Amino acid sequence: MDRTEKFTSAKRQALILDSLKAEHRPITGSEFAQKANVSRQVIVQDVSILKAKNEPIIATSQGYMYIQETPNEAAHKLIIACKHHPDQTENELNIIVDHGVLVKDVTVEHPVYGDLTASLMVSNRSEVQNFIKKIQDTNAAYLSTLTEGIHMHTIEADTKEKIEAACEDLKKADILL
Structure with missing residues (x-):
């Protein structure tokens, strides 16, 4: 051709x-x-x-x-509620991925539109860094700025212990609601 x-x-x-x-x-x-x-x-x-x-x-x-949703009984999912300032986003995501946990998405509850969800699909620091760089390069706002920092993430890992450890560290960082 x-x-x-x-x-x-x-x-x-x-x-x-x-x-x-x-x-x-x-x-x-x-x-x-x-x-x-x-x-x-x-x-x-x-x-x-x-x-x-x-x-x-x-x-x-x-x-x-x-997205090929195949039943994966080894995968554990949890929706977590968080609150922080935009400048803490990179730290929040790094805390989660450092435990081997995937951050699938972010959701905010908009007063007019209802739930607004955006896919993130970040699972390591390199992907977190690329996400943060795209936000900065485009001067885009985080969805959580619409809700005074309150937002939810769907997170997933191959063990519930990884999710629990990530949540514990988010609590210590005063990010988890």
Whole structure:
């Protein structure tokens, strides 16, 4: 195929699905755009179409992921409530991931819109650092600024002891509600 030839919509969507299912890492819209010789905005539209077709694609701060929910009895999940200032976000996330715990998302309760949830999918300090850098580079606000620092996280680990240890350290840091 000629490198300057653009992919059709169907071919781009197949590329997105196949790549996301094969890779168990986030893939950015820019990566897809480069492969398909289109703009990142075209990829964003393709992903929206795929989501409308009930494909379980989520956008994380690191890129798109295909969420294959398989029953994992070894995984332990907990929703925790936290409160802190924005400048404590990196410390909060590091406390959690340092215990081998995945931070799946953040949720705030908006007075008009109800629950607003954003996917985080951070599991190590490098991913936390990338998330914080994106917030800073884009001058974006944390969702928790809408609720005076109150927010929830869905966290997951392979043992409940890891979750309990992370929660204990969050209590010590005066972050856990």
